[in-house]
Amino acid sequence: MIPFAGWEMPVQYKGLVEEHRAVRSAAGLFDLSHMGEIFITGPGAAAALDYALITAPGKLAVGRAHYSMICDVSGGILDDLIVYRLGDSRYMVVPNASNAAEVSAALSERLAGFDAELDDATMRTSLVAIQGPRAVEILQPFVDVDLSTIRYYSGTEMRACGVPAVLARTGYTGEDGFELFVSWDDALRVWDTLLEGGADRGLIPAGLGARDTLRLEAGMPLYGQELSRETTPFEAGLGRLVSFAKPGDFVGRDALEKAKDHPRKALVGLKLSGPRVARIGYHVYLPAAAEPCGTVTSGTASPTLGFGIAMGYVPADRNAVGGELEVSIRDQRASAQVVPMPFYKRSN
């Protein structure tokens, strides 16, 4: 167990790589109760979120969800999050644990003038995620809905494992899977039910370590590493999220319009040659250069691919796929090639 954003989190249960492989080949069960859950309700909820976030949640159909960000006025990323439209005038926003309080405060402030109420349910809501190719068949007996009719990136209030839940087909692993938001009091029941129900199909509990290697293979950024206030969505390769087309103003619009064509850096995927592993904070160099040109933000030995992968920031004109770079690993240079992300993409 390690402290993580004020929570005690398991890094691994049986072993990181075993858990990682279970998610890729069968299924893994994650306790993500640290994540934030903020409900925005009221006739003005859609307009308020259109103003508060860089995407257009007002355009989401009821029951659907999308990946979004909340930026500050200068276009820096306060957090990345998922927005679920649970009803015409009811949304759930899921920020990172480390930013939940800050996001809640920023949303409260941005809701002023809109006919919408904020309810921060983080401290009474648990999140249990079941991820992997066998997630559907394991979860199916415990819900009343036909899971094959639930589309990716959707979320609906229903009963699951005998308790009230928001059931979402989302995740942070690059696999198919579901996330179940339930009350704290019901979380253990959901956890035990699924673990027991899925044991004979290869379901095992998976910890923070596997979550990190899985999201990295899937090319998904992590706040505090790839994303920060010092970074715009364009620099993080997520400029497609910014909805300049939506009608009204939104926080960060002016700054983002200016930043769009002037990235100061670019996030790239790197494939390392050799067995060494690039880690967060290691310097990136142009070949044979003495001074670093960038920094690794995440890196690991990819359990699925069998080689070292990393994400990092390099000068904006050095992000072309195929470009050769070097990473300094304990005073030795390892060559690294810019490759497309995600590093891993599921086949089904």
Add this chain to the structure above:
Amino acid sequence: MSTVPDELLYSEEHLWVEWTDDVVTVGLTDYAQKEMGDTVFVELPSLDEKFARLDVFGTIEAVKAVSELFSPIGGVVLATNPRLAKEPELLNTDPYGEGWLIRLRPSSLAERDELLGSAEYREHTGD
């Protein structure tokens, strides 16, 4: 619960030591390999390199993190495990056997007394 063979000595830095006359074999304990997880790369010193007690003599790269190896005694490197270059996973599958790290010629026999016995090591890990 990890394995701690009674016939070996241990350092607080989670290495085991087999002390036979003038040759000391050093490896990673079962407790440490479990904590570290799946090893992908092991960096070991060259032959004849000399280390004092607690000098860093190598690194272990696991999926989770990189860890430094602190020499349990002072000595000169007589051999390194040649199989670890191709099969770093031996550290996880056979930490007390085929996964040994290095052999040293000890600088001082007195340092043997600084090492922990199996019971003391078990207490140290709290496992």
